[in-house]
Amino acid sequence: MDKIQLHLSVVNRFGVLVRISELFARRGFNISSLEVHETADPMVSEMTIVAYGDDYAHTQMLRQLGKLHDVISID
Amino acid sequence: MKITGSDILVETLIEQGADVVFGYPGGQVLNIYDSLYLKSDRIKHVITAHEQGAAHAADGYARATGKVGVVIATSGPGATNLVTGLATAMLDSVPMVAITGNVPCSLLGRDSFQEVDIVGITIPVTKHNFMVTKTEELADTVREAFKIAKSGRPGPVLVDIPKNVQISTAEYEPVPVVAPFDMPKAEEELIEKAAELIAESKKPYIYCGGGIISAGAEAELCELSEKIDAPVGCSIMGITAIPDSHPKKLGMTGMHGCFTASKAKNDADLVITLGARFSDRATGNVAKFCKSAKIIHIDVDAAELDKNVKVDLGIRGDVKDALARIIAKVAEKKNPAWWEEINTIKAFEKENAAAQIGTLTPYQVIETVNSYLPDDTPVATDVGQHQMWTAQKYCFEKPRTFMTSGGLGTMGYGMGAAIGACIATGKRTVLFTGDGSFGMNLNEMATAVSQKLPLIVVVLNNGVLGMVRQWQAAFYNHHFSETTLERKTDFPALARAFGASGFSVSTVDELNMAMKMAVKNAGPVIIDCAIDMDERVLPMIPPGGAIENMILS
Structure with a gap:
């Protein structure tokens, strides 16, 4: 199990955190730590998620997050 | 303003x-x-x-x-x-x-x-x-x-x-109909790789899903199969992607798929998967899935690539565009030895087909009803044995004529879906359902009547929850727990109570008579077809099984 660190830019709107955490829960991925903060742009928040998993889990996290309408970018 | x-x-x-x-x-x-x-x-x-x-x-x-x-x-x-x-x-x-x-x-x-x-x-x-x-x-x-x-x-x-x-x-200011987001286009390098794999292949096989229909890529699918002389199998969602009468079409694969379609997929050296997502019902045991083949997977949803089946070449992109580009790159080829092998499998399947048992068999019901309806008839189903029999036996010739709950398996889906399809197309519509599924949402007969819909509801009535019963017989020591309904529903009387017409039939002749009246009827009709409670859906690959575990009869 490798440590997976994901940095996301997301829309700063109510309910966005639920969509992201629900995705992890539904696919059976555990979030080890999570940090969210506002940016200079009031429309955008940044999020750092740490989770553990194999390559399969890592790829699925990236691709499933990429489908969320409120996720602007991931790196 | x-x-x-x-x-x-x-x-x-x-x-x-x-x-x-x-x-x-x-x-x-x-x-x-x-x-x-x-x-x-x-x-x-x-x-x-x-x-x-x-x-x-x-x-x-x-x-x-x-x-x-x-x-x-x-x-x-x-x-x-x-x-x-x-x-x-x-x-x-x-x-x-x-x-x-x-x-x-x-x-x-x-x-x-x-x-x-x-x-x-x-x-x-x-x-x-x-x-x-x-x-x-x-x-x-x-x-x-x-x-x-x-x-x-x-x-x-x-x-x-x-x-x-x-x-x-x-x-409020009106605007034109919004255009969809631009479709992702497959990378050229991957298209070239796909064309190479196809050129090298001696036993290519095309496996298509509902993505072909969503993308409107039916013509490209037929063209590729003809150009590279490849058989086509499909998931339940992909059934109307290619006409049943097309010489390259083998049929549905998966748990209750046609033996030839499933066996050929297993024996192929290249499986070109188009707009399908490798559901567990379609693959069976993924560890044994298409062991001898290289797999190409083209899908618009990147998250589907390598999700259920690890593939050799995953291509994210619009399948219609990708197919057109692959067709332009590949040379025409013929695979006579491969087709000889497939025809041998077909002959084996024909010889070993399971016989159905009742006076009026499920296949007779599907085929008889089918014979009265034009190719563009919308066909809906509920979920269970009748759904699989319809998927196997009904002859689908046109895209978007099959409304069935493939992924969620929603009993009670059919009445609403048939009403929606009937209103959308203005065409006489048929719903194949079971007495179990129909019982879930038969309240919608009221809608079919108030909307004066030319809807034929064919109830394959075996008095049991047939699919669950089949599993109980096969895997649960014939413990028919809560699947024998013992209901006394009089479907023709129920039809009349809703303001519709209804018939009960128990022979092919009676079904013919009922269908002759049904296709002339302005409003909805229920045809209650008595079938045997021990009819099974065959062939069957048990859950988690592979082709060698397929039960033919």
Whole structure:
């Protein structure tokens, strides 16, 4: 199990955190730590998620997050 | 000019091409229904018996036409009754927009009467959802919902509108129908790699799913199969992607798929997978899936690549565009030895086909009904044995003629879906259902009658929950726990009670007589077909099994 660190830019709107955490829960991925903060742009928040998993889990996290309408970018 | 939120909603629905919407009024959508009343010359609303039926009708409308289906429900129970319909559409990638009313913003979060967090509830079963809190944002949010629903891999989107947002006014300016987001295009390098693998292959096989139909790539699919002389198998969602009469089509693969289609897939040296997602029902044991083949997988949804089956070449992109480019790159080829092998499998399958047992067999029902209906007839099913028999035996010739819940397996889907497809196409529609499935949402007969729909409901009536019974017989020591219904439902009398016509048949001759009358009938007809409770769906690959475990008879 490798440590997976994901940095996301997301829309700063109510309910966005639920969509992201629900995705992890539904696919059976555990979030080890999570940090969210506002940016200079009031429309955008940044999020750092740490989770553990194999390559399969890592790829699925990236691709499933990429489908969320409120996720602007991931790196 | 400023108009009310409810007027903005209805104008935006019309603007975005919704000519028919399905729904059910209630306290928090009264304003929307008032706007629908005033604009009824431009948009038709169909009231169903239950919101679930309305959701499935919007789904059936979307599958039959490729357009976005629209359903409207009130807050609370109205909204929660949509959940099964949304999940059904989500699993089968059907474009839908669901509109729900909610309590005014000032009452949100107070457990008000008929208040429910439908946005929270439907996050996992929608592609996206919205709550609109300002009337100024309503039109653009609804447009965005349509755009998301029909873009890329389609799916359902819910828009929750509190009552005060419906009442307040804002400026409204009509805009043209929104275009979908640009489809991702496959990388050229991967297209070249695919063409190389096809050129090297001696035993190519095309496996297609519902993505071909969503992308409108039916012609490209046929062209590729002809150019590279490859057989075509499909998932249940891909059945109408290529006509059943096409010489390259082998049929459905998977748990209850045709033996030849499944065996050839197993024996191929290259499986070209197009717009399919390798569901467990389609693959069986993934460790033994297509062991001797290289697998190409083309899908618009990147998350599907390597999700269920690890593939040799995953290509993300619009399958229609990718196919056209592959066709242009590959040379024409013939695979006579491969086809000889396939024909041997076909002959083996024919010799070993399981016989059905009753006086009126399920296959006789499907084939007899089929013989009275033109190729463009919309065909809906519920879920269970009758669904598999229909998928196996009905001759599908045109895309978008098969409305079936493939992914979620929703018993009770059929009545709503058939109503939606019938209204969308204006064509006589048939629903194959079972006595179990039909019992779940037969209230929608009331809708079929009030809408005067030429709908033929064929009930394959075995008095049991046949698919579960089949599993209980095979894997649970014949413990028929709660699957023997012992109901005394008189279906022709039930039909009459709804204001429809009904027949009970137990022989092919009687079914012929009933069908002759049914195809002339202006309104809905129920044909109750008595079949044996021990009929099985065969062949069958047991769950987690592979081709060598297939039970033929």
